[in-house]
């Protein structure tokens with residue numbers, strides 16, 4: 001897509017090619033243009049430029065082509081989705097279905113109901129649903145139109161942490177089973193870590209950087225890596241479960257990075273993501289003995305970067321093909337003479353496993 005939208009106090013200028021699969025997160029500070037970009041993709045905001053999705057052209061100014069919003073095969077869900085209050089869940093979903101001609105229906109509604117866990121809510125009115133249930137119904141309604149692209153604008157922002165945790169696994173499953181690419185606007189690094197395959201970092205209407213989410217999270221030169229949320233995502237599988245100690249061994253794709261986590265019952269062989277926060281990783285020059293930390297990984301310092309606080313640094317350590325971030329005091333980094341190329345041991349205190 002190439003989109004240009006000048007406004008009195010803001011200008012969106014984006015030239016991007018995004019993967020046609022997986023979840024692409026749009027991330028950036030308030031007012032950077034995330035919603036505007038989503039609306040331009042949906043056609044409700046009239047930007048200049050060109051939009052092509054899965055080989056179809058939705059907009060091309062050079063050919064005076066502009067597919068109007070109601071003819072674009074997109075599902076669009078916003079923060080507090082407006083369901084029709086006078087219709088029950090079934091009625092709301094049928095509304096989505098009716099908008100879609102038989103020939104274009106690729107997604108079976110029963111599968112959507114199952115994936116989003118809402119089959120038992122069909123006779124309920126929106127007012128009787130919890131926030132998390134409402135958002136799941138809204139997403140189902142968007143999917144009922146068999147979209148080629150699902151646009152989600154902070155779909156979880158209005159939910160508290162518990163409800164959020166309840167909806168997130170459904171979003172994961174959707175992506176894996178239906179294969180509809182998702183563009184997902186969020187402020188939350190947590191959601192990025194959990195869901196995103198690809199990440200676009202926006203600032204003041206411009207793309208600051210974009211790329212695979214795991215690589216973007218490990219960058220030291222962007223705001224995303226700052227703050228208490230700094231950390232990386234590792235992709236791999238559950239390699240072993242230890243029933244006696246109730247632990248599971250995670251193995252990154254290249255096998256070099258292995259970490260023990262609490263066993264949450266995820267079967268051996270299942271693909272998982274691990275979130276490792278920089279604050280939970282410390283560094284030593286030699287392997288430690290007599291320590292409570294069970295995860296010690298041999299690696300090499302890759303780079304050092306500034307943290308928000310001048311007394312702290314972020315150290316990137318390469319372990320095989322994986323990278324970890326560690327947040328240390330500048331004094332410790334100095335005492336250990338940390339510099340790129342130095343072999344070290346990364347000690348990982350806790351990790352969060354995301355199925």
Ligand SMILES: Nc1ncnc2c1ncn2[C@@H]1O[C@H](COP(=O)(O)OP(=O)(O)OP(=O)(O)O)[C@@H](O)[C@H]1O
Pocket residue numbers: 007008009010028029030031032033034035036037
């Ligand atoms: N209809 C409009 N007319 C003029 N300016 C607008 C309009 N809508 C949004 N803007 C401005 O465009 C800029 C981008 O807004 P946008 O809503 O896309 O940001 P955002 O990144 O989604 O922000 P947030 O994270 O707060 O939702 C902001 O400066 C905003 O004030």
